[in-house]
Structures are given as C-alpha cells and as structure tokens.
Amino acid sequence: MNISYDWLKSILPIDLSAKKAAEILTDIGLEVEKTSSFNSVEGGLKGLLIGQVKEVSKHPDADRLNITKVDIGGDEFSTIVCGAPNVAEGQKVVVAVPGTTIHPTSGKPFAIKKAKIRGVSSYGMICAEDEIGLGKEHDGIMVLDNKAAVGQAAANYFNLEDDTIFEIGLTPNRADGMSHYGVARDLLAALKYKKLVPSNTNLKSLPEAKKWSTSSNYSNFKVIVDQEDKCHRYAGLILENISVKESPDWLKNKLKAIGLKPINNVVDTTNFVLHELGQPLHAFDLAEIEGKTIKVRCAKKDQLFTTLDGAERKLHENDLMICNNTTEMCLAGIFGGEKSGVKETTKTVFIESALFDPVSTRKTAKRHGLNTDASFRFERGVDPAMVIPALVMAAEIMEDIAGANVCSQIIDVHPVKHQPITVSINYSNIRKLCGIELSNNEMNSILTLLDIQINKTGENTADLLVPNYRNDVTREADIAEEVLRIYGYNEVELPTKLESSMSFTPSRNAVKLQKRISDHLSSIGLNEILSNSLSKRAHIQAIESTSNLDLQHISLLNPLSNDTAILRQSLVYNLIDVIKTNQNHGEVNCALFEWGKVYQTKNDKFKEQQHLTIGLSGLQNDEHWFNGKSPVSFFQLKGIVQSILELLGLQNYQELTLSSHNIWSEGITINYQKKEIAKIGLLNSELLTKMNLSSSCYIAELNWDAILPYAYKTNTSFQPINKFQKVYRDLSFLITEKVTFHELTHCISKVKNKILQEVSLFDVYRNKKSLPGKKAYGLRFEFLHSERTLTDKEVDKVMKQVQEKITKELNAELR
Numbered sequence: 149m150n151i152s153y154d155w156l157k158s159i160l161p162i163d164l165s166a167k168k169a170a171e172i173l174t175d176i177g178l179e180v181e182k183t184s185s186f187n188s189v190e191g192g193l194k195g196l197l198i199g200q201v202k203e204v205s206k207h208p209d210a211d212r213l214n215i216t217k218v219d220i221g222g223d224e225f226s227t228i229v230c231g232a233p234n235v236a237e238g239q240k241v242v243v244a245v246p247g248t249t250i251h252p253t254s255g256k257p258f259a260i261k262k263a264k265i266r267g268v269s270s271y272g273m274i275c276a277e278d279e280i281g282l283g284k285e286h287d288g289i290m291v292l293d294n295k296a297a298v299g300q301a302a303a304n305y306f307n308l309e310d311d312t313i314f315e316i317g318l319t320p321n322r323a324d325g326m327s328h329y330g331v332a333r334d335l336l337a338a339l340k341y342k343k344l345v346p347s348n349t350n351l352k353s354l355p356e357a358k359k360w361s362t363s364s365n366y367s368n369f370k371v372i373v374d375q376e377d378k379c380h381r382y383a384g385l386i387l388e389n390i391s392v393k394e395s396p397d398w399l400k401n402k403l404k405a406i407g408l409k410p411i412n413n414v415v416d417t418t419n420f421v422l423h424e425l426g427q428p429l430h431a432f433d434l435a436e437i438e439g440k441t442i443k444v445r446c447a448k449k450d451q452l453f454t455t456l457d458g459a460e461r462k463l464h465e466n467d468l469m470i471c472n473n474t475t476e477m478c479l480a481g482i483f484g485g486e487k488s489g490v491k492e493t494t495k496t497v498f499i500e501s502a503l504f505d506p507v508s509t510r511k512t513a514k515r516h517g518l519n520t521d522a523s524f525r526f527e528r529g530v531d532p533a534m535v536i537p538a539l540v541m542a543a544e545i546m547e548d549i550a551g552a553n554v555c556s557q558i559i560d561v562h563p564v565k566h567q568p569i570t571v572s573i574n575y576s577n578i579r580k581l582c583g584i585e586l587s588n589n590e591m592n593s594i595l596t597l598l599d600i601q602i603n604k605t606g607e608n609t610a611d612l613l614v615p616n617y618r619n620d621v622t623r624e625a626d627i628a629e630e631v632l633r634i635y636g637y638n639e640v641e642l643p644t645k646l647e648s649s650m651s652f653t654p655s656r657n658a659v660k661l662q663k664r665i666s667d668h669l670s671s672i673g674l675n676e677i678l679s680n681s682l683s684k685r686a687h688i689q690a691i692e693s694t695s696n697l698d699l700q701h702i703s704l705l706n707p708l709s710n711d712t713a714i715l716r717q718s719l720v721y722n723l724i725d726v727i728k729t730n731q732n733h734g735e736v737n738c739a740l741f742e743w744g745k746v747y748q749t750k751n752d753k754f755k756e757q758q759h760l761t762i763g764l765s766g767l768q769n770d771e772h773w774f775n776g777k778s779p780v781s782f783f784q785l786k787g788i789v790q791s792i793l794e795l796l797g798l799q800n801y802q803e804l805t806l807s808s809h810n811i812w813s814e815g816i817t818i819n820y821q822k823k824e825i826a827k828i829g830l831l832n833s834e835l836l837t838k839m840n841l842s843s844s845c846y847i848a849e850l851n852w853d854a855i856l857p858y859a860y861k862t863n864t865s866f867q868p869i870n871k872f873q874k875v876y877r878d879l880s881f882l883i884t885e886k887v888t889f890h891e892l893t894h895c896i897s898k899v900k901n902k903i904l905q906e907v908s909l910f911d912v913y914r915n916k917k918s919l920p921g922k923k924a925y926g927l928r929f930e931f932l933h934s935e936r937t938l939t940d941k942e943v944d945k946v947m948k949q950v951q952e953k954i955t956k957e958l959n960a961e962l963r
Contacts, residue, residue: 149315149316149318149325149326150313150314150315150316150405150406150407151313151314151316151328151331151406152186152311152312152313152314152328152402152405152406153166153169153311153312153313153314154309154311154312154405155311155328155402155405155406155423155424156169156328156331156332156335158352159328159329159332159351159352159424160332160335160336160349160351160352161349162335162339162345162349164339164344166183166312166314167183169314169335170183170314172335172338172339172342173314173316173331173334173335175338175633175636175637175638176334176335176337176338176633176634177319177322177633178316178318178322178325178331178334178335179316179317180314180315180316181315181316181317182314182315183312183313183314183315184312184313184315185310185311185312185313186309186310186311186312186313186404186405187308187309187310187311188308188309188397188401188404188405189251189280189281189282189306189308190251190257190281191249191250191251191257191280191281192303192308192310193280193301193302193303193306193308194248194249194303195244195245195247195248195249195250196242196243196244196248196250196275196280196301196302196303197220197221197242197243197245197299197300197301197302198220198240198241198242198243198292198296198297198298198299198300198301198302198305199218199219199220199221199226199240199241199242199243199274199298199299200218200219200238200239200240200241200298201216201217201218201235201236201237201238201239201241201274202216202217202218202219202225202237203216203217203225203237204216204235204236204237207229207265207266207268208267208268209266209267209268210265210266212231212233213229213230213231213265213266214229214230214231214232214235215227215228215229215230215268216228216229216230216235216274218241218243218272218274219298220243220245220272220298220299221298221299221300222299226243226245226271226272227268227269227270227271228243228270228271228272228273228274229263229265229266229268229270230273230274230289232274232276232288232289233287233288234287234288234289234291235274235288235289239289239291239292240291240292240293240294240296240298241274241275241289241290241291241292242274242275242280242289242290242292242302243272243273243274243275244260244272244273244275244280245260245271245272246260246261246262246271246272247259247260247261248260248272250273250275250279250280250281251280251281252278252279252280252281253277253278253279253281253282253283253284254278260272260273274289275289275290276288276289276290277290280302282306292305309401309405311405313405313406316331320528321620322620323525323528323529323530323617323619323620324426324531324617324618326426326524326525326528327422327423327424327425327426327427328423328424329351329424329425329426330426330531330617332351333351333599336349336350336351336597337594337597337598337634338634340597341593341594341597341634341635342636354425354534354537354541355537355540355541355544356537356540357536357540357558358540359557360543360554360555360556360557361553361554361555362555362556362557363386363388363555363556365555366386366440366555366556368440369386369440369441369498369556369559370440370441370442371384371441371442371444371559371561372441372442372443372444372561373444373561373563374443374444374445374446375444375445375446375468376563376564377505377508377564378444378446378468378480378504378505378508379444379468379480379502379503379504379505379563380503380504380505380532380562380563380564380566381502381503381532381535381560381561381562381563381564382442382444382500382502382503382560382561383500383501383502383535383536383539383558383559383560383561383562384442384498384499384500384501384539384558384559385498385499385501385539385542385543385554385556385558385559386434386496386497386498386499386554386555386556387496387497387499387543387546387547387550387552387553387554387555388434388495388496388552388553388555389495389496389551389552389553390414390494390495390496390497390546390550390551390552391413391550391551392412392413392414392490392491392492392493392494392550393412393413393550394410394412394413395410395412395413395416395417395549396413396549399413399416399417399420399545399549400416402420403416403419403420403423406423408423412490412492413546413549413550414431414490414494414497414546414550415431415490417542417545417546417549417550418430418431418499418542419521420545421538421541421542421545422521422522422525422538424541425534425537425538425541426525426530426531426534427501427525427530427531427534427535427537427538428481428502428521428522428525428526428530429499429500429501429538429539429542430470430478430484430499430500430522431489431490431497431498431499431500432470432477432478432484432488432489432490432497432498432499432500433488433489433490433491433494433496433497434496434497434498435494435495435496436472436477436487436488437472437477437488437498438472438473438474438475439472439473439474441472441473442470442471442472442498442500443470443471443472443473444468444469444470444471444480444502445468445469445471446465446466446467446468446469447463447464447465447466447467447468447469447476448463448465449463449464449465450462450463451463451476453469453476453479453485454485454486454487455479455483455484455485455486455518456483456484456485456486456489457483458486461516463476464512464515466508466511466512467479467512467515467516468480468481468504468505468508468509468512470500472488478500479512479516479518480502480504480509480512481502481504481509481522481523481526482509482512482513482516482518482520482522482523482526483516483518483520483522483523496555497552499539499542499543501535501536501538501539501542502535503530503532503535503564503566504526506526506527506528506529507705507706509523509526509527510523510527510706511706513527514707514709529619530617531615531616531617532566532616532617533615533616533617534617535560536558536560539558540558566616568601568613568614568615568616569613569614569615569616569618569619569621569622570611570612570613570614571611571612571614571621571622571623571624571626571627572605572609572610572611572612572624573609573610573611573612573624573627574608574609574624575588575591575608575609575610576608577624577628578591578624578627578628578631581624581625581628582628582631582632582635582640583640584632584635584639584640584641586631586635588608591631594630594631594634594635595612595627595630595631597634598618598630598634599615600612600613600614600615600618600621600627600630601613612627658856661796661856661859662743662852664795665760665792665795665796666741666743668791668792668795669741669762669788669792672788672791673739674739674740674741674762674788675739675740675741676740676741676742676743677723677726677740677741677742678742678744679719679722679723679725679726679742679744680712680722681715681716681744681745681747682704682707682711682712682713682714682715682716683712683713683714683715683716683717683721683722684710684711684712684713684714684721685710685713685714700748700749700750701714701715701717701747701748701749702714702715702747702748702749702754703715715747716744716746716747717746717747717748718746718759718761718811718849719742719744719746719759719760719761719849720761720811720847720849722742722744723740723742723761723763723847724763724831724835724839724841724845724847725839726738726740726763727740727763727765727841727845728839728840728841731765731841731842731843736765736766736767736842736843737765737766737767737768737769737770738763738764738765738766739763739764739780740762740763741760741761741762741763742760742761743758743759743760743852744758744759744761745757745758745759746759757851757852757853757854758852758853759849759850759851759852760792760849760850760852761847761848761849761850762785762788762789762847762848762849762850763845763846763847763848764780764784764785764845764846764847765780765841765843765844765845765846766779766780766843767779767780768780768781768784779843779844780844780846781846782814782815782828782829782830782846784846785828785846785847785848786816786828786848788848789818789826789828789848789850792850793818793855796855796858796859796860797859797860797861798820798825798855798858798859801818801819801820801825802818802819802820802890803816803817803818803890804816804817804818804819804890805817805888806827806828806829810832810835811829811831811832811835811847812827812829812830812831812832812847813829813830813831813832813833814829814830815827815828815829815830816828816829816890820854820855820858821858823854824851824854825850825851825854825855826848826849826850826851826855827848827849828846828847828848829846829847829848830844830845830846831844831845831846831847870932870934872932872933872934872935872936872937872938873937873938874905874930874931874932875930875931875932875938875943876928876929876930876931877928877929877931877943877947878910878926878927878928878929879926879927879929879947879950879951879962880911880913880924880925880926880927880962880963881924881925881927881954881955881958881960881961881962881963882919882922882923882924882960882961882962882963883922883923883924883925883958883959883960883961884921884922884923884959885921885922885923887958887960889909889925891958892907892925892927892954892958893907895953895954895957895958896950896953896954898953899946899949899950899953901946901949902933903931903932903933903938903942903943903946904929904930904931904946904950905930905931905932906929906930907927907928907929907930908927908928908930909925909926909927909928910926910927910928911924911925911926912924912925912926913926924963929947929950931943931946
C-alpha cells in the first residue's frame with residue numbers, strides 16, 4: 149500500500165524527516181518496504197533554469213527560425229536557436245541547457261544536446277509548456293511573469309511538489325493501516341511515547357455531520373436495507389448542480405502520488421476520501437435511481453448484471469446488491485454498475501457510505517473474480533466510526549471543486565450497532581509474554597495512546613475497551629503485542645547467555661515404520677510426492693457419493709479459490725492430478741506414492757487419519773529391446789501392497805471383491821481383524837476420461853492408522869529348512885464367473901489337514917461360446933510333511949476331501 153508522506157503530514161503536523169518516519173513505522177509493525185520520490189511533474193524539471201531573452205535576430209538561412217541570446221545567470225549569454233513565433237526580447241522563459249533530460253506531456257523523455265541548426269550553434273532550448281510536462285499548449289514558448297529570477301531553478305519557481313512515497317507491506321490483520329489517517333494515528337502513538345512530538349500534538353479533526361439546506365424534491369428519498377446481516381449500516385447524501393470535469397491539480401497530484409489515475413472530480417473525490425480515511429464511497433447518478441429508492445438486497449439467481457468495466461456477470465443469489473425500485477445498480481462494496489455510474493452529463497449524485505459484512509463481501513468478490521480498493525477494505529473490516537465523517541468530507545470537497553449543493557440531510561440506516569471489543573488482561577501475563585519489566589502505569593500509558601480504554605478490575609487486572617477499528621485485537625496476547633510494538637522491539641535487551649539442551653526427542657515408532665516403508669517403496673522404483681491437503685469441491689463430491697457413512701467434508705471459511713476450498717477426504721484425487729500433470733509433460737510411465745492426512749467430520753466430531761496412496765500408470769519399465777512393452781497391472785500393485793503388509797508382519801488378512809465405487813471400476817478391499825485397511829483397483833474409465841488421462845491407472849489407498857496397531861504384533865519363529873520331498877497335484881475346476889480365487893482358497897482352507905502347504909493358480913480358461921458364464925481354474929496343490937516323506941495314499945486322501953468340498957460349496961465341476 150502506498151502512503152504519501154506529504155499527505156500524512158497534512159493529517160499529522162510533524163517536523164520529521166521521511167527517513168526517520170519510515171524507520172518508526174517499520175518498528176511499530178507498519179513495515180516500509182520501499183521508499184520512492186514523486187514529483188507532480190515527471191522529471192521534476194531537473195536541469196531547467198529561468199532565463200531572460202536579451203536579443204532576438206532572424207536566422208540568415210531559415211525564415212521561421214530566430215537566433216536568441218539568453219541570460220541564464222552565467223558569465224555569458226547563451227546562444228539558442230528558437231522556432232517559436234512568440235519569442236521576443238525581455239521575456240522570462242524556461243531554458244533547458246545541454247545535458248538536461250526533459251519529459252514532454254506526451255512522448256518519451258529526451259536529452260538536450262549542443263546542436264548546429266542551419267549552420268548556427270545552439271546551446272539549449274527555450275521550452276513550451278508541453279515540452280516540459282506543464283501543460284498541453286504548443287503554439288509557442290512559455291512566457292513567465294516578469295518577477296521570475298534569472299538563473300533560478302524552474303522547479304523552485306513553479307513550486308513543484310516533491311513528495312516521498314512509502315510502500316507499506318501491511319499484514320492481513322492490520323485493516324486499520326489501510327489509510328493515511330490510520331497510519332498517522334499509529335505514528336502519533338509511537339511519537340508521543342518516544343517524546344518526539346509535544347504531548348498536545350493531535351491529528352487533523354474529522355469532519356462532523358451538519359445541517360444542510362434541503363430540497364423538497366428529495367424529501368421522500370428512501371433507503372431500505374433488507375439484508376441486515378450483510379449490510380450493518382448504510383448512509384448517503386444527495387448533491388445537485390454538479391459540474392463533472394477534470395479535478396484540480398492538488399487533487400490529481402495527491403492521487404498520482406500514490407499510483408492512482410485521476411478520472412473526474414466526482415470519482416477522484418471518492419478515491420481521495422477512501423485513501424485519507426479508509427472508508428470506501430460510491431457515487432450514483434441520481435437520474436438512474438428509479439423511484440427515489442435505494443434497496444439493499446440479495447440478487448436474483450442467475451440475473452445478468454453489467455459492471456463498470458463492461459463485463460456481463462451472472463449473479464449469485466447470495467450476492468448483496470445496491471438496487472433501485474426495479475433493478476440492480478451495484479455489487480455492494482465491490483464494483484459499480486455500468487448504467488448507474490457518474491457520467492459527464494450527470495448533474496445530481498447520491499453518495500453512498502456504508503458498512504458491509506466482511507465475509508459476505510469476500511465471497512461475492514471471489515465468485516466474480518473481482519479485487520477492488522473497496523472490496524479489499526470491506527473484506528478486512530473498516531472503521532464503523534468513519535461512515536459519516538467520510539460522507540461529510542466528500543460533500544465538502546465536491547462543494548469546493550464541483551460547484552455542488554448539498555440538497556438533503558444525511559440518510560442513515562443503522563441496523564447493526566458495533567460495540568467496542570472487550571479484552572480482560574492480567575498485567576503479569578503481559579510482562580511474561582513481552583519478556584520485559586514494564587510497570588502497570590507504563591503499560592496503561594501505551595494503551596491509552598492506542599485509544600484503548602482501561603477499566604481496572606483489580607490490583608493486577610483490567611478490562612480493556614478496544615476501538616472498533618482494531619478488530620484484530622481480541623485477546624490478552626494481542627494486547628501484549630500492542631504494548632511491545634509501541635515500546636519497541638529494538639528496546640528489548642538481548643540475553644547475555646543462551647541456555648540449551650543437548651537432548652533430543654527420539655522418533656516415534658510410527659514415524660520409523662513410515663520411513664521404513666518409504667525406503668522400501670523407493671527401493672523398488674517408486675517416487676514419493678507431496679500434494680496440497682486442500683482439495684477441489686468436485687473431488688469431495690465424488691468421494692461422498694461413494695460412501696455409505698454419514699461423513700461430511702470440512703470447508704474453509706474464506707478459501708483462496710475453489711481449487712483449495714475443502715480439506716481432502718482422500719489422497720487418491722491428488723495422486724491422479726499428479727499423474728495427469730506428468731502425462732501432460734510426456735511422462736506417461738508413473739510409479740508414485742504419498743503419505744498424508746485425510747479429514748472428515750461426523751456428528752460434529754472431527755476425524756483425521758493418516759493414509760498411504762500408491763499409483764501406477766503406463767509401463768512397468770521404459771520400453772527396451774530386451775523387455776518390450778509390459779504395462780502396469782493390478783497384480784503388480786497388489787504385490788507392492790502385499791510386500792508392505794509382509795514388511796509389517798500382517799498375515800491372514802482377507803481379500804474381498806471391491807463393491808461399486810466412483811474411483812475404482814474393479815478391485816479388492818483388504819480386511820484385517822474385520823477392519824478395512826486397504827483398497828486396490830483399476831481407475832474407472834469414466835474418471836479416466838474426465839481427467840483426460842492417456843493410459844490406465846491402478847490405485848491403492850491404505851489406511852495407515854488402521855494398520856499401525858497391528859504392525860509387528862505377530863510372533864515370528866524360526867523353522868529349519870524342510871529336507872523332505874514336496875509332492876504336487878494339479879486339478880482343474882469349472883466354476884461360475886462370480887467365484888473368485890480367494891473364495892476357492894478359503895473353501896480349501898476348511899479341509900482339516902497338516903500337509904497341504906500352498907495352493908496356486910497356474911491357468912485360467914474362458915470360452916464364451918462353449919462355457920458361457922463360466923471359467924476354468926487350474927489349481928496346483930503343494931504337499932509337504934515336516935518329519936517324513938509323504939505317501940500317495942496320504943496325498944490322495946486330502947485331494948479327495950478338497951474335491952468334495954469345492955464341488956459341494958461352490959457348485960464346481962472337475963474337468
């Protein structure tokens with residue numbers, strides 16, 4: 149934010165260098181990040197001198213040129229060739245000597261050099277007003293008053309404003325510093341505490357409401373506030389006989405100094421008041437206010453509205469609007485409408501000064517992608533006490549520079565009264581927080597300088613009334629900060645010794661396990677990613693629609709954008725976004741994993757869990773002559789998940805077919821101790837298309853918090869390597885398509901025996917014509933006894949039991 153030091157001194161009469169003022173502002177938390185100079189005329193007329201024409205003679209080789217002798221205060225007169233028709237002896241003029249850079253009203257700056265013009269040497273230039281940025285006239289040279297002193301710097305003669313501009317880096321909580329008055333108020337508190345100004349130094353008085361002569365034409369003008377929760381106060385004033393024209397130089401220069409472009413005297417007045425007092429104003433052409441009525445209400449859903457920039461915007465039903473009897477005129481506190489704005493033909497205006505709800509203003513501004521000086525202030529909260537003074541100041545300025553007559557009393561609708569903020573403090577706690585020994589009386593003096601009222605409730609306690617313009621001061625710690633910044637951070641003594649401990653906190657077991665798994669995944673070729681814990685609304689909606697739990701998402705009150713509006717409920721979508729980004733950059737083969745928190749709420753109770761997500765897409769390895777193309781597969785991902793569970797010592801978990809899901813088209817869930825600990829599957833085709841992914845993706849999501857309690861809980865014992873021969877048997881069963889391999893193995897496990905070690909699948913056969921709705925699984929059975937070699941009779945007995953079990957329970961046929 150730009151603050152003009154000259155403007156600041158017009159509010160706070162001080163004799164202090166700009167450098168010293170910048171240092172103090174930085175010390176009290178209004179950091180001056182940069183200072184720059186401003187001249188009301190570009191270039192500041194540097195190098196230009198006042199001269200007097202002593203002689204004028206015709207150029208021998210040019211009818212339209214004259215040769216002049218000009219006294220600029222040196223030992224000799226300067227010879228200057230001049231083409232102006234009005235040059236004459238005795239004139240006081242502005243002279244640019246060689247080496248001077250001049251800045252014309254239009255066009256680029258250029259340097260003056262010694263030149264030979266038609267054979268005559270010329271040592272400078274006699275200037276017209278447009279050539280040095282003082283106007284637009286170019287019919288002749290600028291002729292000055294005869295009192296001008298020869299040799300005087302032109303900048304001194306024209307009394308140019310040479311201002312210092314502070315670029316202040318405001319923190320979001322310091323809404324009170326968004327005006328010259330607010331900065332001056334804070335600076336005065338520091339100066340009085342440091343005794344750098346007399347104790348009776350005060351800020352310029354604020355304008356007060358007055359009784360104006362009214363016109364009967366506007367006696368029935370009304371303001372109706374329908375949305376009191378979004379509009380806490382709405383005031384206005386009518387001015388007539390306005391002449392809309394260019395602003396006077398003093399006003400234009402004030403605005404130019406802080407980087408604003410002057411528009412006309414009405415708009416410039418509202419901008420001046422905004423930057424002086426921090427209160428946004430808006431001027432309506434009264435002719436556009438139908439029915440002599442202002443209505444503050446919400447917009448009609450999907451209503452189209454054209455703003456001042458010519459853009460047509462579709463309104464939301466929660467957008468607060470300033471309306472007349474029939475239609476919308478302005479996005480409240482944000483942006484004016486095209487039709488109701490002030491035009492050159494405007495003769496009567498209604499000036500609005502209001503207090504809009506910060507949250508409502510921010511939501512509307514974000515919805516429409518608007519960020520204006522007004523919305524910037526309303527979003528952070530403006531001073532309720534400035535509503536009327538700002539209105540009065542604008543009226544007084546327009547009376548002076550626009551010929552306006554105030555023709556109504558102030559209309560003030562004030563449905564929501566703002567009370568001072570109350571904070572209870574303990575002085576000992578303040579001293580402890582600040583780390584300094586300040587007496588209660590000295591703290592009180594600082595707080596008083598900050599307009600904080602003190603009502604003592606005990607020897608060491610007090611209740612404070614904080615002014616409304618400091619809406620960020622709400623607790624004891626904030627009071628400590630206020631005391632410390634005025635006392636001075638640089639005044640706090642540094643300790644002479646530093647006490648530290650060589651001990652360290654050991655990593656928790658969960659952290660160690662997580663790192664071990666990360667190292668394992670990295671060792672098999674996966675890359676770890678880290679994504680934002682904030683998610684898109686569209687992602688959350690998709691996740692919620694798949695859940696059978698009554699879980700709700702957690703939304704941010706003031707999100708930066710719709711892409712970061714909600715705390716994520718799953719890591720899957722963030723992983724998909726990363727895969728998509730990689731594919732867009734030509735990296736189709738992705739093997740990624742991420743650790744992160746997911747967030748949910750149920751029955752007003754918040755739930756936060758740690759998850760691990762793994763994603764594969766493209767090929768298992770880059771294509772090469774010796775391995776060809778091997779696309780990633782479900783079984784590759786399942787193997788990775790199984791290796792993690794094996795690493796953690798989890799055994800005898802259940803694999804169940806994944807039910808219909810918006811993320812996975814097919815896959816499995818893994819349950820352990822009747823709790824779901826993981827999902828593995830193929831990303832569904834609809835989501836694949838929606839995300840514009842070029843190849844299939846397999847995604848696994850593990851609930852780390854559900855897994856962790858069981859990690860390394862199983863006892864592992866050593867068994868010697870078996871020295872006896874294994875026996876194998878193969879059988880092929882014809883089963884329905886719905887029967888899974890897991891169901892087969894689960895059925896086989898019910899056969900009681902001690903010699904069947906493992907069952908594996910070696911073949912799958914399908915034929916839609918000859919075996920519709922069925923498939924054939926080839927199973928290999930591995931038998932082994934720990935103490936002796938098995939006989940065929942023993943093996944055949946178990947195989948017969950297995951066959952009977954499968955055919956009976958799963959309606960299978962032996963092929």
